[in-house]
Amino acid sequence: MEYFIYESEFRLLCCRICQTMVTQKQVKLHLRSAPHSLNIQEIRLAQEWASKHDVFEGQVEAHVNLPPRPDDAPPIAALGPPGTGGIRCEFIPERSTSSRPNCPYVGAELRRIREHLRVKHDWDMELKGGRRSAAMTDEERSNSPWRTGVCYQRLFSSGPGSELFEVARGLNLEQSRAQDDESQAALQRAIDAFQSKGKDIRSREAERIDEENDFTAPNPWLRRLGSAVHLKDFSGKKDFLRGLIAMEYEVDPDDPDKSDDAQLRFTHIAFDRLVNHAKAVITPDVVSWNALFEVNRKELTKERTKPFHFRFKPETQRRYALVVKQLLAYIVRCMSFEDKADRPPFKLSIRQQSAYDIMMEHADDLTDAWKENGGDPEAPEVVRLLDLLETAVLELYISVLDHFTKDTEYDSVLVSFLTVLSVRADGTWEGYEGFTPKLSAIMAISRLCIIKYAVDQRAKTIKQKMQQGQSQEEAEENSPSHFALISEMTRRFMVGGGEGWETTPTQFIIRLRNFGMAAQNNTAAHGSVSWDKGREELIYKGIRLSVLDVQAMMRLAVQQLETILYKDLLLFTEYSEQSPAELGLPGIPWDQLLDNAANETIGHSFIDTLFQRDGGASKGWVIKKVLQDSSLRSKWIKSIGDNGVEINLRMAYRYGLRIEKALELLAVLAHISGGFPLRAWELLVVRHRNTSNGGIRNILCDQGLIMIVTGAHKGFTTTGRLKIIHRFLPREVGTLLTYYLWLVLPFWEDIQANVWDKSIFNAG
Template sequence: MELEDLFYYDPSWRIIVCKQCGVVPQTNITRHIRRHHNATRAFKVAAIKLFERSLDHLPLIRDADEICKNVRPLPIADPIRFLDVFHGGICCLLCQDDRDRYVCRGRTAIEDHLRKVHNQPLRQPGRRRRGEAGGVKGLTQAGLVRTPVACQTLFHGTRCRYFIVKARKVHEEIEESPSGSDAGSDATNMGPAFTQPRLEDIINLQLAQQENENSAISNQTGFNISFLSSDPRHQSQWLRVTEWPRFLEPHKQELPQVAALVSLPNLAKSYELGSPGSSEILLSILLDSLSRVITRSRSSLQDGTLNAFDQHRLNSFIAGRSSRKPLIHNLREDTYKKYSRVLQHLMCYIFRLAWLKRGPKLHYRLTEGQAVAMMDAVHTASEMSGASGDGQNPDHAEEIRKRLDDKCLILMVSLLDHKLYGDVYDSIVVSFLAVMGIRQDVTSSNAQKLSEAAEFTPKLSALIKMGQLLVAERALLAVELDEADVPAHPLEEMQDRFMTKDARSPISWSLKLRAYGKAVKDNTTSLGYIMWSDDNEILSYKKMRFSMTGLRDLVSAEVEAAQNQLADLLLVPPDTERKHIVPQVSLRSVVDDPSEGAPGWNFTCHPQNEVLHGHRRWILDRILKEAFLRRDFFDNELTGKWRLQTIGRYLTTVNAFLERLLLLVHITGGQPARGTELLCIQHSNPRDGSGGRRNIFVENGLVSFVTYYHKGYSVTGTTKIIHRYLPSNVGELLLYYVWLIVPFLSQLSQLIKIPGFKQGSTPYLWGEFSISQLLLSGNTNVQTLLKNY
């Protein structure tokens, strides 16, 4: 017997039933099989775990308590398939809810229920009056219970709970039995709620059954009607162009199995559970090799192994012509991860479909070169799997690894080299794109739909970009294998053959779909998430709502909190107003020169700002002059030893103030800036002359910060300069911080020599992390470094 024959999946209740045991497994599938069906060890552990993982795509209710809570059929519902049906059940008629009526199979259990739950005084054993029956029959005559009823239970043991199901054979047997006339009349008289169910229950059951049937049909087909309907109101032009419905319609009953062909394996579990040479191990080795090939391709472009002329040619999609720009390969790391994942899905797809012949029989035709390349790659992976071990020669292992990477590279490039003169789905890459278009339906956990243009074009871009990288590396490999003298010759030949718009290849198909998908996206109305009230006071975003008054109150509260933190940083006592201690300055009187590029220069250095001059040591002088501050900041005034806990608290306040200042600048500085813009703001020109120029200026009494908007710089090659102005109360916070606090932080970094503390020496407003928390916590490493400062 196969493992698949042991279990039945009920889509209506989303449960798994063991056919042999007649119950729902209370534990996981693996443990149930080991306990009850593997006494002879006919099933291997790896096979059992692999079977359990094959159920992951099903919307199962796995928790036993949740199953008891959700699986509550009506009394007139059909029995759940493969669950044992008991025809001698006893049902309590005093329970009101039909779904929660107490059902058992023994006299003691029903008597305990009536006594404890319903406080029924049951007759004690002894002599009965004439005509009075005892036991369950007596309870039936008293109208307390009904028996027999057909019932089922989900579990055995402590979670055993019976529920009534419809079983006409029971009633027929009662009516036809010789002794069943009296019992039948009693059942009819005492249990009218069961022989004649309420109209409301009948209607509810009919609706529930119809919904379950519709859900089952939807789950089986997996298609939205708009994908295949001939009704012009339900047609998708995007799907008409991709031809996915034509390719997938013959397999619409097995879409989950089709989608599983591209699923990525768990590499850790594959190495742990699989034996050397097994399919899972081979697939894992091929995926590791593919990752190394992609990394090698990136390195070849970054270190200039492929020169600029070749990169311009590689970036062109027109035969015989070079692009005006080189290939863009300096992508973000997370972008490379997403792009690499598409190639990993492709490797899983071709390995399972073309090599293992697993899953639905999808249409594809491998060329001779593709078949040979796949055979070489898989055989080399098998050789590497068999040669793995502790006693392996490192040089031999590296030689096999290098050979496998080369075979994997040749395989992936050969998949792109496919002339499509017949059906476009002759290419296994084109069929892979159709399978990648299958996605989970958000409205149903067990249904599939096809991706729309906006969500699928990034996958096409990933295939195209990674294809360019692989072609570049294949050209370099051709030189290494003495197939060419320079990489330019094979690169140009491959580029013209299958990497252009008119090449009749998988890449040209991908370029066509991407161009059409982008056009659809640009001309399709996006989902509306933002709504304003009639008076423009309430803003709704998805499920959130907030008012403009609340936003203004938030900003006011944050400004007040920032001013209190600024007073703490300026060492103002709690019972003293800041204006009585701190030098006052008006933003209107501050002059700035944006053209000044001297190292370390900012607006406090301008000759006309005499009110700002001479205050670089203002905080330090206050500490030295005020006795209470000296006691707080110094452990020993005679030796000048600073108290590290006080310094740690001060730096913590600096961090908190800068966090709040970042929030205020982000909210009140006009159009919100990107994080990369804000965190690159510099309050002074860099002292070493590198790192650009300062971004903070004072103009007509307003503090402004100028950022470079560089999103898409790698594509356009240009940046946009954006000026943002801060409200006066937020600008004042920034002015005092740059004027008085930044010099003190610089002096602290010189006096105490705190390891890793660069807040006082960096020109960036939101500089590097200070170690205030380490000072406060008494970190032993920091204390050791500072004990003799």
């Protein structure tokens, strides 16, 4: 049992954590208390287990029936190490016929043993108060009827049978412990020696690169990727392979020439600038829609239905750029080996070798210029060389894509890099579910660079023609268009080749990604969510979430929101958990509240129905309350005139802070009680009234419940489609949201317009 050990010698249970004995009746109370705090289902399981053993029913029964334990008996292991420094009573009555003491009492403190002697044996040393001399202390030690240095234990923490009793008298516990420790250490050394050879073999297994075996270890993904075949000469060197694509720079500050990582660092800086500049030109006002559709082509004969974009989240853009920066690190570090046998086998084309040499030359020059200018990034020479390095990086990357391999795809440095990228940090191979996003990253960055390369090439051609004597208009007319340049590169090396076309690395990537996506769609995903019925807990990747805790959190959030809404925003300073009716708020006619979801009028909201039902009496409800209450009026109003009401700036600022707190609580309650929308930002952009761009509002009322209609944004940048999801809020949350939109928000918007001259209101 995970909670108790059954001690058959004593017919008792010993708690593993508390190290104290427990009887049959005490199981429930013990497990309910700290530090266990178990629920009733777990306690019943423990009681069922205990009932199968011969255990004393109660503590009194155990105390009466258990014989005294000999003082020379070894300690009870389940109770933990015995206490030391105890004091044993050795009082012998005058009329006793025995010369040996028979009192079993053991005290942990001297005052306890003195009290025991006085009460139990009517013996007292009649010590006087004040400090005792050394002679009196020695006399007390020599004449006292007790023995010190006793080892002791106790069965129960309190009650009958909880007395201390002596153990291990005459035994050398320190020597026994030392012998046990030495025995355990010798045993552990023998076990370690026995396991060392197997451990060594298993550690080498993680580094080993085995040939594919479709019989003993079938792995269609690894066979399709070809990592084991391409890297077969580097078995046992997976750490070396991972080091080729590592993003840690190794630069000797005393001699930077010892490492290429100084140049690599500037190469990565130039690539980051390249990505930022490329993102600025992939807009329809720079390149045509037609060109954006063309660069997004995946097949030679099939048009794309969506244009290319790079509107990913910043974290996604960073991950995508990281893959290509690892490719650049792989190229730089591999090319630093003089012997090609020391690196994975690939072949650089003449164009790639030339582009690499130019890039490294600019990187060397930039390294020197950086040192000469004291690391000033704004120095003219540093800026000039950084621009040249950025152009060289782009040229190298385009040459890597534009590579027609004559023999095998693995001659391409890009495909060779992919095999190394598939090696995980723990020595295993990356599966298709984790590798296909990296393939998508390469394709996205490649399309981004193609557009930037086309823009640069057109600008370069125009400049050359103007230098030859042509006018600006003639040069622009006679230079190839962005679409022509992008189309030529896309059809040349970015799509699956047609009949008679050469092999390119992007064809390999497209087919490998399609294979991985198909495998992912046809394979059941690993489960990560489970339900513990006994504890009523949701388990997600090892994290337990109690339903009761969620309910308590929501109740607390509702109470906090009610206090803020009624007391701080609706200005009921006397609020103490009264209902809206008791406070005098206008009632919400849920049964008669009808909302026309088809009404597309700009500014329309279901709150308009509430204003219509009471004839507009609730309009300006909060400002009317302020003006009618003398105490509120003195705090809020500075002056009243024909131009309106002047609000106290400090009160307006404080009111805004409480608005923010209320909206935070509303967002949490709507997110949880509404059924957990897919992502938080769908909830944060809901509109309570119609807008010209957003269209129909997201907050509606249907059959007496507040409904939030959200469009799931996940995948929107890729598919261009929103998934419409309907979520209903419980009445408790819907009531608070309605009062906020109905009474509080109009007052807050009026404050913003009058105090801070705000001209635009957010419909969110």
